[in-house]
Amino acid sequence: MASLRALRAAAAVARPQRLTPAAFAPCSFRAMASSSGNQMTVREALNQAMDEEMRRDKTVFLLGEEVAQYNGAYKVSKGLLDKFGPERVIDTPITEMGFAGLAVGAAMAGLKPICEFMTFNFAMQAIDHIVNSAAKTRYMSGGTVNVPIVFRGPNGAAAGVAAQHSQDYAAWYGQIPGLKVVSPWSAEDCKGLMKAAIRDPDPVVVLENEIMYGQMFEVSDEVMKDDFILPIGKAKVEKEGTDITVVAHSRAVGQALEVAKELEKDGIKVEVINLRSIRPLDIDTIIKSVKKTNRLVTVEGGFPQYSVGSEICAQIMESDAFDHLDAPVSRVTGADIPTPYAKNLEDLAFPRLERSVLKKKPFTKNTAASHQPKSRFSGGDRKYFDSGDYAMSKAGKSSSNEVGSEHPSPERIPHSVPSNLKKDAGPLIESSLIHEANLKVDTPPPAPAAPGAAGPK
Amino acid sequence: MLATLFRTASAPAAARPLPRSSVAAAASLKAQPTFFSTAPVARAAKHTAAPAAADEKHTFTFPDSHFAYHKCGPISLDVDATKNEMLDMYRNMVLIRRLETASDQLYKAKMIRGFCHLSTGQEAVAAGMHAAIAKDDAIITAYRCHGFTLLRGASAMSILAELMGRKDGCSRGKGGSMHMFAHEFYGGNGIVGAQVPIGAGIALAQKYLEKGTMTFAMYGDGAANQGQVFEAYNMAKLWNLPAVFVCENNNYGMGTSALRASASTKYYTRGDYIPGIRVNGMDVLAVREASKFAREWTLSGKGPMVMEMVTYRYGGHSMSDPGTTYRTREEIQHMRSTNDPITGLKERILERNIATEDELKKMDKDARTEIDAAVTQAKASPEPDLKELFTDIHTKGNEPDFLRGCTPDETHHYAQR
Numbered sequence: 044m045a046s047l048r049a050l051r052a053a054a055a056v057a058r059p060q061r062l063t064p065a066a067f068a069p070c071s072f073r074a075m076a077s078s079s080g081n082q083m084t085v086r087e088a089l090n091q092a093m094d095e096e097m098r099r100d101k102t103v104f105l106l107g108e109e110v111a112q113y114n115g116a117y118k119v120s121k122g123l124l125d126k127f128g129p130e131r132v133i134d135t136p137i138t139e140m141g142f143a144g145l146a147v148g149a150a151m152a153g154l155k156p157i158c159e160f161m162t163f164n165f166a167m168q169a170i171d172h173i174v175n176s177a178a179k180t181r182y183m184s185g186g187t188v189n190v191p192i193v194f195r196g197p198n199g200a201a202a203g204v205a206a207q208h209s210q211d212y213a214a215w216y217g218q219i220p221g222l223k224v225v226s227p228w229s230a231e232d233c234k235g236l237m238k239a240a241i242r243d244p245d246p247v248v249v250l251e252n253e254i255m256y257g258q259m260f261e262v263s264d265e266v267m268k269d270d271f272i273l274p275i276g277k278a279k280v281e282k283e284g285t286d287i288t289v290v291a292h293s294r295a296v297g298q299a300l301e302v303a304k305e306l307e308k309d310g311i312k313v314e315v316i317n318l319r320s321i322r323p324l325d326i327d328t329i330i331k332s333v334k335k336t337n338r339l340v341t342v343e344g345g346f347p348q349y350s351v352g353s354e355i356c357a358q359i360m361e362s363d364a365f366d367h368l369d370a371p372v373s374r375v376t377g378a379d380i381p382t383p384y385a386k387n388l389e390d391l392a393f394p395r396l397e398r399s400v401l402k403k404k405p406f407t408k409n410t411a412a413s414h415q416p417k418s419r420f421s422g423g424d425r426k427y428f429d430s431g432d433y434a435m436s437k438a439g440k441s442s443s444n445e446v447g448s449e450h451p452s453p454e455r456i457p458h459s460v461p462s463n464l465k466k467d468a469g470p471l472i473e474s475s476l477i478h479e480a481n482l483k484v485d486t487p488p489p490a491p492a493a494p495g496a497a498g499p500k
Numbered sequence: 501m502l503a504t505l506f507r508t509a510s511a512p513a514a515a516r517p518l519p520r521s522s523v524a525a526a527a528s529l530k531a532q533p534t535f536f537s538t539a540p541v542a543r544a545a546k547h548t549a550a551p552a553a554a555d556e557k558h559t560f561t562f563p564d565s566h567f568a569y570h571k572c573g574p575i576s577l578d579v580d581a582t583k584n585e586m587l588d589m590y591r592n593m594v595l596i597r598r599l600e601t602a603s604d605q606l607y608k609a610k611m612i613r614g615f616c617h618l619s620t621g622q623e624a625v626a627a628g629m630h631a632a633i634a635k636d637d638a639i640i641t642a643y644r645c646h647g648f649t650l651l652r653g654a655s656a657m658s659i660l661a662e663l664m665g666r667k668d669g670c671s672r673g674k675g676g677s678m679h680m681f682a683h684e685f686y687g688g689n690g691i692v693g694a695q696v697p698i699g700a701g702i703a704l705a706q707k708y709l710e711k712g713t714m715t716f717a718m719y720g721d722g723a724a725n726q727g728q729v730f731e732a733y734n735m736a737k738l739w740n741l742p743a744v745f746v747c748e749n750n751n752y753g754m755g756t757s758a759l760r761a762s763a764s765t766k767y768y769t770r771g772d773y774i775p776g777i778r779v780n781g782m783d784v785l786a787v788r789e790a791s792k793f794a795r796e797w798t799l800s801g802k803g804p805m806v807m808e809m810v811t812y813r814y815g816g817h818s819m820s821d822p823g824t825t826y827r828t829r830e831e832i833q834h835m836r837s838t839n840d841p842i843t844g845l846k847e848r849i850l851e852r853n854i855a856t857e858d859e860l861k862k863m864d865k866d867a868r869t870e871i872d873a874a875v876t877q878a879k880a881s882p883e884p885d886l887k888e889l890f891t892d893i894h895t896k897g898n899e900p901d902f903l904r905g906c907t908p909d910e911t912h913h914y915a916q917r
Contacts, residue, residue, distance in 0.1 A: 102709075130708065136735065136738070141697045141732055149702070152701065152702040154709070172694065182893050184892075186892035188681050188687070243898065323901065
C-alpha cells in the first residue's frame with residue numbers, strides 16, 4: 044500500500060512534458076550548415092517537390108482523396124490543381140483499395156503516380172496493393188514489369204485523434220522487400236526525399252507526419268533549387284557528438300535534437316542521426332557512430348514490438364559495433380497500447396525523450412567496460428539511458444534479481460519512484476507505472492513518499 | 501442459374517440437391533433453355549464440295565440465348581468469319597488445351613510445384629478475346645492465366661519453363677503458374693480481385709497517354725464479390741476509362757457454386773450504372789463478337805462495360821482439387837460432350853466445309869508436336885542461377901547497397917555504383 048501511495052504521488056507530479064505541436068512551433072531547426080535566410084515549412088517542401096517533379100515529367104500525376112479541389116486534406120497539394128489541371132491532379136472517391144490498385148495499374152502501364160493517402164491509417168485498406176501489387180511485381184515478373192509509384196501521406200500519431208488514427212507504419216512497410224520507405228523529418232528531407240521517391244523507378248512509401256507539416260525550417264539555397272535531391276537509403280548525422288548515439292526518424296529527430304541540446308549543458312555530447320530512410324536502412328552510419336560513442340538509443344513513435352528500433356538493435360547485434368557497446372541498446376518507442384484519446388493518457392503513449400534522458404544523466408563514457416563482458420550484466424556502476432526496459436532497473440543499484448528471471452513490477456524496480464518528489468519538477472516514471480497509479484483514483488490521498496518507499500520487498 | 505441448366509439437361513438423377521430454391525432454378529432454366537447450345541443455326545448454309553478459300557466470308561447466326569444485355573446492345577446475331585480467322589481460333593484453342601494438358605502431366609510428374617490452375621474447358625474465352633482485340637490493347641487477369649500468356653505472345657516453352665521454375669521461364673522462374681506476363685499482358689495475379697482496379701489503372705494510363713487502346717480487366721465469378729471490383733467499376737465509370745470488366749464465370753469460385761456465393765448471378769448487370777453483356781463463353785465466335793462490341797464501345801468514349809463470359813472448367817479449381825466434391829461427374833461430362841468450345845467450332849467448320857477433317861486433325865497434331873517440343877525444351881532449361889535470388893527486386897542500378905540473406909553472412913552486396 045505504501046508503494047501504491049507513493050506511486051500515486053509520483054503520478055501527480057509527473058505531468059508529461061511531451062513536446063506538443065505548439066511547443067514545437069516557435070523553434071525552427073537549421074537544416075543545413077549554411078545560413079541562407081530561406082525558410083520553408085515541411086508542407087511547402089512537399090508541395091514544391093511535387094510541383095517541380097510534375098513540371099519535369101508529364102507522366103507524374105497525383106491522385107487521392109481531396110487532393111484537387113479541396114487542395115489536400117492537409118493542404119500539401121495546395122495549388123497543384125490550378126497548375127496542372129484535373130487530368131493530373133485527380134480527386135478520388137473514398138475508395139482506398141480501389142484507387143491504390145488503380146494507381147499501381149497506371150504505374151505498370153507507363154505513368155508515375157503519386158498516390159496520396161489522407162493518412163496512412165487508411166492505407167491499411169489498401170495495403171494489399173502496396174505490398175502484393177506494387178512491391179512484388181517486379182520480382183514476380185522476372186524484371187519485366189516496373190511499378191514506379193509513390194505512396195505518400197501523413198503517418199504516425201497526430202494529436203487527439205485516438206487509436207484508429209494514430210499509428211506509425213514504418214515497421215510495417217519497412218519489412219517488405221521491393222519497397223523503399225522514407226520517413227523525412229525536416230523540410231530539406233521532405234523536398235529531397237519526395238523528389239527522389241518520384242524519380243525512383245520502383246515503388247516508394249513516403250511517410251510524412253501531420254504534426255510536422257506546419258513546422259518551419261531554415262534551408263540552404265541548394266534545397267531551394269529544382270534539382271535538389273537526396274539519396275534514398277542514406278541517414279544524416281544532424282548533430283555530431285562523442286558520448287551517445289541517438290537514432291530517430293520523423294518527428295522524433297526534433298525531439299532528439301532538443302534533448303541533445305539539454306544534455307550539452309551537462310557536457311554530454313549526443314550524436315543525433317536522422318534516419319531519413321527506413322528501407323534501405325543506413326546501418327553503416329549507425330555502426331560508425333556507435334563505434335565512436337559506444338552507446339545507442341533509438342527513438343520512434345511506433346509501437347515497441349518489432350519496431351524500427353528493434354531492427355536496429357538486431358542489426359547492431361549482428362555487426363561488429365556490438366563489441367563497441369558499453370551498455371545495451373535502448374529503445375524509446377510509443378507505448379504498447381492502442382493510442383488513447385484523453386490528453387493525459389495520450390501523452391504517456393509516445394516518447395517523452397527529454398524526461399527520460401534528463402533522469403538518467405549523467406551517463407559517462409566508459410570504454411574500458413566494453414571489453415569486460417561480465418560488467419555488461421552486473422549492474423553496479425552501469426548507468427542506462429532509456430525510459431522503460433528491465434535492464435534499467437539495475438541502474439545504479441545492486442539487486443538480487445537476475446536479468447530475465449521476472450517481469451519488472453513497480454515493487455521490484457528500486458527507483459520507480461523518485462526519491463525527491465518534492466523538489467524535482469520532472470521526475471521520470473515508467474509509463475506503465477503511472478498508468479497503474481492513475482487507475483487508482485479512488486485510493487486515499489497519498490502520504491509523502493519516503494525515499495526508498497517503493498523499494499524491493 | 502448455370503448449374504441448374506446442365507443438371508436438368510444431363511442425367512438429373514445424379515445431380516446433387518440444389519442449394520437454392522429449385523423453383524427459382526427451374527425458372528431461370530426456362531428463361532434460357534438453349535443457353536449453352538453452341539449448335540449454329542443453319543442460315544443460307546453453303547455446302548460446296550471444295551474447301552473454302554482462306555479469306556472467304558462465312559455467315560453464322562447465333563441463337564438469341566447467346567447474349568443478354570444490360571443497358572446496351574443488341575449485338576447482331578449474324579456474324580461473318582473467314583476460314584483463316586476460324587482456323588486461327590481453332591488452332592489457338594487447341595494449343596491452349598495441349599499446353600494445359602502438358603502442364604497437368606508435368607504437375608503430376610512433380611515437375612511443377614505449388615499452385616497450378618488450368619483453364620481446360622475455358623479456351624474459347626482467351627481465343628475469342630484474342631481474335632477481337634488489337635496487339636496493344638491490354639489484358640490483366642487472375643491466376644488462371646496460361647492461355648492468355650500464350651496468346652499475348654509468350655512462347656509455350658517460356659510458359660512451361662516458368663511453370664517448372666526454370667531460367668528460361670517468361671518470368672525467369674520467379675513467378676510460377678500465377679505470375680506470367682507478356683506484351684500488354686499484366687498477369688497473372690494471385691490475389692483474388694486485386695487485378696481489377698489495377699486493370700482500371702492501366703486503362704487510366706491508356707487514356708492519360710492518349711494511346712487509343714483499352715484494357716480488359718478479368719476476374720472470376722468468385723472475385724466478382726470482392727469489394728474492390730465495385731470500387732474499380734465506380735472509378736472507371738466516373739472517369740470514363742476505356743476498361744472492359746470481364747467476369748469469366750465458370751460457375752464455381754473454387755468449390756463454391758455461384759448460386760451459393762452471389763446474391764445475383766447476373767454478373768453482367770452488377771455494374772449497375774455500367775452497361776453489361778452476357779456471352780456464351782463456350783462459343784468462341786460469340787466471345788469474339790462480344791469482345792469486339794465491348795472494345796468499340798469503350799474506345800468510342802462511352803466508358804466502361806461489364807462482360808460476363810459464361811464458361812466452364814473441366815478440371816478442379818487447381819491441381820489439388822479433383823473438382824468432383826461440389827459438382828457431379830455427370831455435370832462435367834455433360835459440359836464436355838455438349839458444350840466443348842473446340843468441338844463446337846470444329847463442327848461449325850466441318851458443317852460448312854470450311855476445312856476438311858484432315859486439315860483439322862493435322863492442326864491438332866501440329867499443336868501436339870509444338871507443345872511436346874516446348875516441353876522438351878523447357879525441361880532442358882536449367883534452374884535459375886542462384887545469383888537471381890537477389891535480382892529484379894529493384895530496377896538494376898537502383899538497388900540498396902545490400903540485402904540480407906537468411907543469415908548475416910549470406911548478405912548480398914550489390915556492386916558499388
